[in-house]
Amino acid sequence: MKIDSQTVRWGIVILAIAAPILYAAWLHYQRNNFTCESHLTIVEGDSTVDSLMSFSFQHGSGVYDSTGEYxxxxxxxxxxxNKINFKYWYEEGRVILVSDETNALPKKDEPxxxxxxxxxxxxxxGISLGIVQVNASGYLFSFGNSPAFYCSKS
Known part of the structure; x- marks a missing residue:
């Protein structure tokens, strides 16, 4: 079977149209479907909180899971x-998370x-976070205008 030049030209045109659309769809998927992990240590005076955290984002629903020591x-x-199920959406360059269910332990009010x-x-x-993919392997989460932690893709 012989392919004529007009078929090749139309193939190139279709490919030129489809490639940016497929790339945009892939970027949208990556933005809305990822899981990452972070290690966070908070120090206040002589007290410390040492925590491993995991975030999972899947099409507007997510899960936060953490374990650690105070x-x-x-x-x-x-x-x-703590384990939190949440809904999320993007608004003005920020990610808005609203908790559906939480299960924080221990239940008593620690300082x-x-x-x-x-x-x-x-x-x-709710909470408004900045989440920016800073490289191929992770995201920078910011609260207010301050960086909060780096979250590695998992």
Whole structure:
């Protein structure tokens, strides 16, 4: 079978139209479907919170899962964990997360909770984050206008 020049030209035109559309669809998919992990240490005076966190984003629904330790001064270390199901959407260059369900442990009000947004402890609370892919292997999460942590793709 012989291919004539007109068929080749139309093939090139179709490919030139389809390639940017497919690339845009791939970028949109990558933006809305990713999972990443981060290690966060918060120090306040002699107290520390050391936590491993995981975020999963899938088409407007997500899951946050964390586990770690709270070390108050002069007291035994307390194991902490939290799992949050949330909805998210993009608005004015930010990502808005609203918690559907939370399961923070321990249930008592530890002093470190005063520094952590309500989104992480109460249902139907929101938080606005900047999430920027900074390289092929991770994202920078920012709160307000300040970088908060780096999250590695998993």
């Amino acid at each position: 070390s108050p001064p002069g007291q035994p270390t307390v194991t902490i964990s 470190f909770r005063h520094y952590i947004p309500d989104f992480f402890y109460y249902r139907d609370r």
